[in-house]
Amino acid sequence: MKRPEEAGYRDYVMARMDVMRRTAFLLCRDWHLADDLVSITIGKLYRHWPRARRMAHLDAYVRRILVRTWLDEKGRAWRREEPAETLPEPAVLPGDDVVERIGLLELLDALPPRRRAAVVLRYYCDLSVEETAEILECSPGTVKSQTARGLDSLRALVAASQS
Numbered sequence: 001m002k003r004p005e006e007a008g009y010r011d012y013v014m015a016r017m018d019v020m021r022r023t024a025f026l027l028c029r030d031w032h033l034a035d036d037l038v039s040i041t042i043g044k045l046y047r048h049w050p051r052a053r054r055m056a057h058l059d060a061y062v063r064r065i066l067v068r069t070w071l072d073e074k075g076r077a078w079r080r081e082e083p084a085e086t087l088p089e090p091a092v093l094p095g096d097d098v099v100e101r102i103g104l105l106e107l108l109d110a111l112p113p114r115r116r117a118a119v120v121l122r123y124y125c126d127l128s129v130e131e132t133a134e135i136l137e138c139s140p141g142t143v144k145s146q147t148a149r150g151l152d153s154l155r156a157l158v159a160a161s162q163s
Contacts (some may be wrong), residue, residue, distance in 0.1 A: 009049045013042050016059065020066060026120045027070045029109050037073065041066045063125065064135040067117055071136075074113045107157050115150035122147050 005072065006046040020041060024034035044065050045052060055061050106118055122143070133143045 003046075005053060007051060008053055009046060012058070013045070013051075017064065020062065021062065023120065023125060024070065026105075026108065027067065027113075027117060028039060028126055029105055037066060037069050044069070060127075060131060060135070061119075063127075067121065067135050068137075071113060073118065074146050088126070103161075109148050109153050110157055111153055115146050115153065118143055119145040119150040119154070 017038070019033075020038045021034055024041075026036040028034055028037065037142060052058060052061055085157055108119070111119065117136060118133045118144055121135060122129070123128045127135070129140045129143050129147075132147075136143065136146075138146075143155065
C-alpha cells in the first residue's frame with residue numbers, strides 16, 4: 001500500500017528531474033554518471049521524504065544531497081579508472097553555441113572536483129556563498145577561495161587555448 005505522501009514525492013521529483021540532471025552533468029560531465037547520481041539522490045530523498053517535504057528550502061536540501069553524492073563518488077577508487085580506448089563521439093557540427101558549450105565543459109573538466117562544485121553551485125545554480133558553503137560542508141571563506149581559484153584556472157585555460 002502506498003503512503004499518502006508518495007504523491008507529493010513523485011510530483012516533486014518529476015518537476016525537478018531536469019534541473020537535477022543538468023546540475024549533475026555539469027558536476028561530472030557524463031550523462032550516464034549524472035543519471036546515476038540523480039537516481040541515488042532521489043533514493044536518499046525518498047528515504048527521508050516525510051521529514052524533507054516539510055523543509056522550507058527543499059531544493060537546497062536536494063541539491064546538497066546531489067553534490068555530496070557526487071563528491072562521495074569521486075572518492076571511490078574505481079571511478080578513477082581510465083578506459084584503455086576512447087569511444088568515438090558523434091561529430092559536432094559548427095553552429096549555435098554548441099562548440100562554445102563543449103569548450104566550457106572541457107574547461108570545467110580541468111578543474112578539481114571541489115573547485116568545479118563551487119563554480120557550478122555559485123554560477124550555474126546561482127547560490128550564495130553561504131548556501132554553497134553549507135552544501136560543500138566548508139566555511140564561506142573556503143567557498144570564496146575555491147571559486148576564485150576555479151575562475152582563475154578557467155581564465156588561464158582560456159588564455160592558453162587562444163594563444
